[in-house]
Amino acid sequence: MMTFLFLISMKCDSCNKITDSIEVHHIVPRSKGGGNNKGNLINLCIDCHSKVHNVDFSGKDGLISKALKKRKEKLKKAKLFIENNKISVYKKIDEFCKYDYENGILLCKLIESGIIDSIMLLNFLKSGKLYLKNKLILNYEF
Secondary structure, eight states: OHHHHHHHHTBOTTTOOBOSOOEEEESSOGGGTOOSSGGGEEEEOHHHHHHHTTSOTTOSSSHHHHHHHHHHHHHHHHHHHHHHTHHHHHHHHHHHHHHOHHHHHHHHHHHHHTSSOHHHHHHHHHHSEEEETTEEEEEOOO
């Protein structure tokens, strides 16, 4: 199950293609006041990301709307997985905190503030790597 959830987080939120080259797309462009918060970001493969810039941002049945719906479904599945496996998830987080106290505090603050969502947390627990803005900020071998 953990492997399945890790793989779906590497999928394009629009076409479901599994790829190492996921690009983060701003739903409301930064040039139009959109922020870098997780509610304004979706993961797209290179093909979909290039297509999305040719669509109207206001469309309800367009590429962005479909990607948002799929992203919400993935978040729901990840939250359910965490809820159903609380003990093992907490043990892994505790193990990391005992290994690296300062970064453990950082991890907890990122989770608490909502900067790390359920999908990102599961990716970290699976791979031991946590990326923010395409930069590796935590690296641990579970």
